[in-house]
Amino acid sequence: MSDSWKLTLPCTRAEAEAINAGAIEIDAVLMTTELVEDDLERWQLDAYSECEPDARMIAAVRALVPSAAGVAPVIVALTDADWVAMSQQGLEPIREGRFVVYTEAHPIVPGAGERGFLINAGQAFGTGHHATTSGCLAMLDTLSDRQFAKVIDLGTGTGLLAFAARHLWPDAQVTATDIDPVAIEVTRENAALNAVDGVDLIVADGARHPLITAAGPYDLIIANILAGPLIAMAPEIAAIAGPHATIVLAGLLAAQAEAVQAAYRAAGCTVEQADTRGDWTILRLTAAAEPVTGLASNDEGRENWARDI
Known part of the structure; x- marks a missing residue:
């Protein structure tokens, strides 16, 4: 078969x-x-x-x-x-800010001040070539002058965004999670391949896993998933965010951006920036000073975490 x-x-x-x-x-x-x-x-x-x-x-x-x-x-x-x-065969190297992402089929030597990541196409999403992933890299690069102590990448895929965060904030506690155990294994392998250490890996459905909540709150949350799960998870993502934490969301089509923004506004977040790349939008938000209580996650919207290539 x-x-x-x-x-x-x-x-x-x-x-x-x-x-x-x-x-x-x-x-x-x-x-x-x-x-x-x-x-x-x-x-x-x-x-x-x-x-x-x-x-x-x-x-x-x-x-x-x-x-x-x-x-x-x-x-x-x-x-x-x-x-x-x-x-994904034949993908050329890409550059986003200080980051260079490439595959073994198209090796490249990063220039001065650049950080290269070798991310081969495989069983997990996130080679950097999709607009959602490259857009997140660019968004993280613009935040490099800020200080973050605790960072979490929800739905990490290949681990690329967690690796970028680790590079930008080497003293931070960085956690990468995914609902798919294969993705976590791929992330572990990619971390070794790229000499990235100090990233905690968790197989988890959403942000309610005890290991995730116990390590929080987080002052930078990255979630490159899909619009449905992002909307459903708005309350729990807001719940693990520290006061005025930065939240980067991606995986949503431009036509879905308003619905995602509305869900996070209801959770007390403020939309700070929207970067639209083709059909896709990357959002940067600021969490409330205090978590909004009385909000419940929508489990129905969490059912499909499948990612587009």
């Missing part, structure tokens, strides 16, 4: 840019690729799924690329390959 599947159709650049994955009800991760540089007609759409594409999924994906009408989709079973790694 295959672990995952890939459905491929040709498309144009206009079709690729028009795809809004957050507004499409397709149980697959969508990736678009420029096949020929500067050729507006030679693009490709790949849909990665854990289930074999059925007629409904094929029709839904085909509807996104009218130019491929009449073209038979290529469907491949990815039995022995990790679909996340395959979808």
